[in-house]
Amino acid sequence: MRDSRAVGVLSPFVGGTYYGSLVAGVGAAARSYGRRLIAIQTLDAAADLTVNGGDPAFDAAVSWDHVGGFIALADAVRPEYLARLALAGKPAVLVGHTVAGLDLPAVLPDNGAGTRAAVTHLIRDHGCRRIAFTGYLAATDVRERYDAYLEALRAHGLEPGVLLPARNNVESGIAWTAEDLMRHGRPDALVAATDRNAITALRTIAAAGLRCPDDILVTGFDNIDEAGLLRPELASIGQPLDAMSRRAVDLLMRQLDGEEVPPGPYLLPTRFVPRSSCGCTSLAEKLPTVVAGDGQQRLARHLAGTLPAIEAGDGARCARAAAERAAAATAHALLAAAEGDSSRLGPAVDELRDLLxxxxxxxxxxVIFRAVQEYAAGLPLGDVPAAARVGAGVQSIMMSVGRSHTGVQLGDKLHLRSLISVYYKLNMALLHRRDVEPRDPSWLGMTPATAGSIALREPDGELVRTPGWRRHPGPSIPAGPTTVSAFPPIELLDAAVPGETVFVVKAKVGDSDRGWLALVDTVECRVEDGREIVNQCAALLTVALDLRDQEEHLRREAQSDRLTGLPNRSSFVASLEAAIERRRAYGRPAVVLFLDLDGFKPVNDALGHHTGDQLLMAVADRLRHCLRGEDVAGRFGGDEFLVLLDDVAPGPVLDELVDRIGRSIRAPYQFGEHVVRIGVSIGTAECVAGTTVERVLQEADSSMYRVKATRRRAVA
Structure with missing residues (x-):
């Protein structure tokens, strides 16, 4: 069954503060068009956080049967994959990158404008002349930022400073030392391509005995939450992630409607946020000077300054309108409070909370607190009681909005605590408990997911779905053969309700490729990229299946003869004990055969141990072909073998089986140019009531020697 109404998003990771925010934005925009979202992670489960240009190993047409068009995030797939999408008639829109040679619409943050603004600020406002750069230039967006850095320096007649390459875009990417930074003299400033790089750069600078901003200024890019909490606060450039997601979906919908969409690029504004690391007073500590007609307009301008960068158009108008509503509600509330009316404080708090x-x-x-305080301080109040009432109103607003923010922070803390608990339960269930079957996705019930499906790769490479799982009542998610283009099944897609996303991640860790995991959940934006639950689940599924296979291999090794692969003596004894117990409980008969090869030693001595081993393996194969499925053959040791015949008693059936085994083993063997013939002596012992393992084996052994002795007398 196919359904191509979904929007697909291809992303190195399907969660996290950066990729997760984009995926969530794409999902919200897709839902506004009545489309559901399938988020496909293109890196393996538990992959390293470093990405560069897409994983060349990702070439699977995942969910192509269900997806009408794709949003491809930076470093998700290689150009060859995007070309295949075009050949398949599936439109695509790029986000955060461009691809040379492919005329695809590309939605980009204005990396150049943001970087030029930061470098120009360092030059014009702080007099910097020697400015270094650090970043992972293999990433396309970082290369754009570096090119803009060079352009800004040229525009001001300055030479490039020291280039300090990073190994990746996160904290671990900074491996250079203070000596590297200072090799041409101490720079005035360092421009980092990402905030994560900047965080480690600040530590390296501090470890060298230098101070920021006193000795060197530093800027970053991305304006992550931590930027405003560092000491010094990190000056950074904010990206309009939500606006980028919305614009990408809009362009994709236009293509799906048959419209010819120019390749772009479609640049969205970034915003440089000066803070103390670049030598400025933080925006949150000192509001910028705003020229406006009255206090309410200044309040609106200050409040609008807290909003993420938004491109011109409806989005920008809505943002300005939100700031103006909050300013108007606050102004009216404080003016009413001055007259003794506190009833309007509640609506003002609601507007400010929405803005926050x-x-x-x-x-x-x-910023909100300072802006409200500044507005209140500028009110023309006629007497002290009025001023006191306004002061009380400001305090009430600040406390109410502050409690709201504290509630958000508490919610984040509890959420992270819950994730830690989930990870612990998953680890214990999948890696330690043996009553949990990894192939059964019902273990997803320990996570917030609401449905799941697993497609495992068979030894021949084919994919087979195990029975799916869903938390809420609804049609079952069936098992059966599948293709990667039809995975996940349509029943899983239908299990997603508005606000939920279908995630697909390869269950692959290192060289172990087990297949695919799909689950239904909400996008996780509050943990680092690649460490969200869906990725953890796919990684744990892979490791758990590997462990089960290793345990099964070790069990077989412990119970099998290494040369022939037949059960060894201890394993055969366990089977014999079970047969004796069945005879005691149900009266079910069984017979043990004891086989000793005649003439094996001369072959082994004449042709060598290698040929002797080959002969033993050949005998084992012939035994397997002679026996029924319920029978057990084992190697007792040397050239002796045991056979347990289930539900067989002495009589014609037993005689026929013994004769068949004897004829098969005595038939000639061909090993290269050598033809080998051996004989076999077979003794029998019945598992009578009240017997023991030792007695049965002893009787079978004695029977075998009687047969051998009889044959020798006949030959003599």
Whole structure:
């Protein structure tokens, strides 16, 4: 069954503060068009956080049967994959990158404008002349930032500073030392391509005995939440992630409607946020000077400054309108409070809370507080009681909005605590408990997921779905053969309700490729990229299946003869004990055969141990072909073998089986140019009531020697 109404997003990771925010934005925009979202992670489960240009190993047409068009995030797939999408008639829109040679619409943050603004600020406002750069230039967006850095320096007649390459875009990417930074003299400033790089750069600078901003200024890029909490606070450039997601989906929908969409690029504005690391007073500590007609307009301008960068158009108008509503509600509330009416404080708090929700960080909260205080301080109040009432109103607003933010922070803390608990339960269940079957996705019930399906790769490479799982009542998610283009099954897609996303991640860790995991959940944006639950689940599934296979291999090794692969003596004894117990409990008969090869030693001595081993393996194969499925053959040791015939008693059936085994083993063997013939002596012993393992084996052994002795007398 196929359904191509979904929007697909290809992303190195399907969660996290950066990729997760983009995936969530794509999902929200897709839902506004009545489309559901399938988020496909292109890196393996538990992959390293470093990405560069897409994983060349990702070439699977995942969910192509269900997806009408794709949003491809930076470093998700290689150009060859995007070309295949075009040949398949599936439109695609790029986000955060461009691809040379492919005329695809590309939605980009204005990396150049943001970087040029930061470098120009360092030059014009702080007099910097020697500015270094650090970043992972293999990433396309970082290369754009580096090119803009060079362009800004040229525009001001300055030479490039020291280039300090990073190994990746996160904290671990910074491996250079203070000596590297200072090799051409101490720079005035360092421009880092990402905030994560900048965080480690600040530590390296501090370890060298230098101080920021006194000795060197530092800027970053991405304006992550931590930027405003560092000491010094990190100056950074914010990206309009939500606006980028919305624009990408809009362009994709236009293509799906048959419209010809130009390749772009479609640049969205970034915003440089000066803070103390670049030598400025933080926006949250000192509001910028705003020229406006009255206090309410200045309040609106200050509040709008807290909003993420948004491109011109409806989004920008809505953002300005939100700031103006909050300013108007606050102004009216404080003017009413001056007259003794506190009833309007509640609506003002609601508007300010909505504004805070667009950028829920301590810095935004501090800006709101300072802006409200500045407005209140500028009110023309006629007497002290009125001023006191306004002061009380400001305090009430600040406490109410502050409690709201504290609630958000508490919610984040509890959420992370819950994730830790989930990870622990998953680890214990999949890696330690043996009553949990990894192939059964019902273990997803320990996570927030609401449905799941697993497609495992068979030895021949084919994919087979195990029975799916869903938390809520609904049609079952069936098992059966599948293709990667049809995975996940349509029943899993239908299990997703508005607000949920279908995630697909390869169950592959290192060289172990087990197949695919799909589950239904909400996007996780509050943990680092690649460490969200869906990725953890796929990684744990892979490791758990590997452990089960290793345990089964070890069990077989412990119970099998290494040369022939037949059960060894201890394993055969366990089977014999079970047969004796069945005879005692149900009267079910069984017979043990004891086989000793005649003439094996001369072959082994004449042709060598290698040929002797080959002969023993050949005998084992012939035994397997002679026996029924319920029978057990084992190697007792040397050239002796045991056979347990289940539900067989002395008589014609037993005689026929013994004769068949004897004829098969006595038939000639061909090993290269050598033809080998051996004989076999077979003794029998019945598992009578009240017998023991030792007695049965002893009787079978004695019977075998009687047969051998009889044959020798006949030959003599």
């Amino acid at each position: 929700a667009t950028s829920p960080c301590p810095e935004t909260l501090r």
